[in-house]
Amino acid sequence: MEFTYSAPEGFEQTADITGRRVLVPFCGRAVMGIVTSETDNPGDIKVLPITMIPDDEPVVSSEMMKFCRWISEYYICPLGETLKLALPSVLLSRSEPLIRPVSGRPDSEIGETELRILAFIEEFGPLKKKDIESAFGATGIKALSLLKKKGMAEEIYKTKAPAIARPRKSYTGLSEGETDKADNDQFELNDEQKKASDAIVGSLNENTHKTFLLHGVTGSGKTMVYITAAAAAVERGGSAVVMVPEISLTPQTLRRFRAKFGDSVAVLHSKMTEAEKYDNWKKLSDGKYTIAVGPRSALFAPMKNLKLIIVDEEHDSSYKQTDPAPRYSAANSAVMRGALCGATVVLGSATPSAESFYNALCKKYELLELKKRFSDAVLPHVRVLKKENFGAIFENASLSLFGRELAAGRKVMVLQNRRGYSSMLICGSCGYTAECPSCSVSLTYHLSLNQLVCHHCGYYEKGRDVCPKCGEDNVKFKGIGTEQVEEELRMKFPGYPVFRMDSDSTRAKDGHRKILDKFGESGPAILVGTRMISKGLDFSDVSVVCIVNMDTELSYPDFRSDERAFQLLVQVAGRAGRGSIKGNVIVQTFNDNYPVIKMAGAHDYNLFMTGELQLRELTGYPPYSRLARITLSSKDQQILKRSADELYGVLANGNKTCVVYKPVEKMILKVNDTFRLYILIKSLIIQDRNGKRLRDLISKALSDYKSSSKIKISIDVDPVDLM
DNA sequence: AGCACGCCGACT
DNA sequence: GTCGGCGTGCTC
DSSP: OOOOEEOOTTOOOOTTOTTOEEEEEETTEEEEEEOOOOOSOOOSSOOEEOOBOOOSSOSSOHHHHHHHHHHHHHTTOOHHHHHHHHSOGGGGOOOOOEEEEOTTOOOOOOOHHHHHHHHHHHHHOSBOHHHHHHHHTHHHHHHHHHHHHTTSEEEEOOOOOOOOOOOOOOTTSOOTTOOOGGGGSOOOOOHHHHHHHHHHHHHHHHTSOEEEEEEEOTTSOHHHHHHHHHHHHHHTTOEEEEEOSOGGGOHHHHHHHHHHHGGGEEEOOTTOOHHHHHHHHHHHHTTSOSEEEESGGGGGOOOSSEEEEEEETTTOGGGBOOSSSOOOBHHHHHHHHHHHHTOEEEEEESSOOHHHHHHHHTTSSEEEEEOSOGGGOOOOEEEEEEOOOTTOSSOHHHHHHHHHHHHTTOEEEEEOOOOSSEEEEEETTTOOBOBOSSSSSBOEEETTTTEEEOTTTOOEEEOOSSOTTTOOSOEEEEEEOHHHHHHHHHHHSTTSOEEEESTTTTOSTTHHHHHHHHHHHSSSOEEEESGGGGSSOOOTTEEEEEESOTHHHHOOSSTTHHHHHHHHHHHHHTTSSOSSSOOEEEEEESOTTOHHHHHHHTTOHHHHHHHHHHHHHHHTOTTSEEEEEEEEEESOHHHHHHHHHHHHHHHHHTOSSSEEOOOEEEEEEEETTEEEEEEEEEEETTTOTTSHHHHHHHHHHHHHOOOOTTOEEEEEESOSOOO
16 A cells, blocks of 8 residues: 655655655554655645655665556556565564653653653663563553653664575575586577577667567577577676576576576575575675576566566466465566566567467567477477276376386386375265365375375365265275376386475475486486476486376366467477487377367477467457456355445446456355355457556446455456466 | 454343 | 444554
């Protein structure tokens, strides 16, 4: 929220008060805020003066402020929530206030306890509140607030001195400055790569904003183009932001940036401590780092003279923040940050999103293509296997291929996009299945824990051998998870190490790195995992990739389901045959005629996406329309339904351009004892090019409509799924 | 952080 | 029907 305060006494107006930190009185306490704008006309409100301005310069540059404002307006969220992304949290906290007696205080009538407290802080002060509490207990606190009310004691504030981070071995397995010698031998770009990087460098020379879509098949060497472009930006006195979907899954990419740029690379990731975050922020602000590599939050890195933003794997849905607000897409927003500071933006992917491909067709982005794999590697051969052996996890043809390749000293990767052992336990006698008491989902059985676990709220109970309803000893497993695939592979291939990578096995510190290092060092081995194994991994001796069940990827009730399935198949297939050996991909499915599988198997992105866009145009889905979703949630299902209907009425009456859909239940209606409904709003791109009508409708409806306090409302502009 | 407000359960 | 606890919203 934005509130208005007056300048502190004796403050001399300078040009750069906007973006500076200020300590202000707020509801009887001191709160740290950021100046968002200046005004001569505060309106009809009581304006208090700012208590203190701790710094000499802004912590948010005017460029960053503009960018944050854009995010807040576009994604309909308070500016403060967005500014939090741009600053390390220590800058928004203040140290605990110290209490001291007011000099020249009025001589009011006070009780005995108050007198004793006053004498205590006179002698030992200034003191923290908890010092008084430990000496006098709760009565001391009561007496203290009376003293404050009477103007006899006051609080003084100092800003928190941010801790300086100690250097430590980093999460990504590289210490500060450590580089990978093997990647340090200077690569040479092939013709396609050279053409692409020349175009990007050309734009850097122009010094104006431009966006490129770098469409390069898996293993085509996009990272080399990124590095060449980043080097050019740095040579021209600028800096670069390199965004990756998930830092722990791109150790190889990171190593290559470190090899090239050494100590000038700041690596940002979510497991950093607050002190490390501050350290990075400070060094970036001071221009001590010229390259920032990180996930979506890296988009808010306070770069000096930002010239280049790279978004690797731009199609990846983890660029979209789903909770909390702002529910922004870092990939789309990167283009806006680039536009606001005149930087070149490169969106790279083997499987660009429909939106980006459309923007390239419309010439909003310039398309650059890498059609060949680097150093003559060929794209893997994809074989679609119709499932015939219903009782088994793997078809015989899959198993014999694994066996052959392992014997030849190669590695195998197996994708099963569900964790746990079995997604459901069913009693074979009475049909009972265990459901989560707080969510409308069945519990997943985890063998390693012998627990039934809810993947939505974290509820768990002990696994049972007998049915709790009928008492029969006849429990059946339905739905295969990674643990079961792991067990099956251990049984079928004794003597070869089998590793499992999913959010359970990687939860421990450095979990990803440990598993990937072991798999990399192991010679012939098998890695089974959820979709996290499809991202970025680069092992030259993986010759087989197998998707256990492609049908689960195609069954989502969402307009992007085919796009997602295509991306997943191509990305995971891309892990095979990256070196000198030929890669093989096996896709197990019940429906081997499904067009998406065929097109992905043929590596024919253009054919798939051209058809997909025609379908989207016909059905009026993005990129031919804009979508926003308003989600209402409540523990009270009746009030929820009523509120959603009322809000629907306000939205439907308030407009002519947009299509407002009636409230529907989320696919999982109840999570954590909270029911969820959503209202989808759509406007066609030809009527609402920049989405302003859509956002205006929502903003107006939400300010007109006052919901019950039992209802939570959240807004998602450009939602990634409709489930 | 601390107070106002409204909803819901308990009790006369 | 009224009292009061508690959860939630609001504060410049």
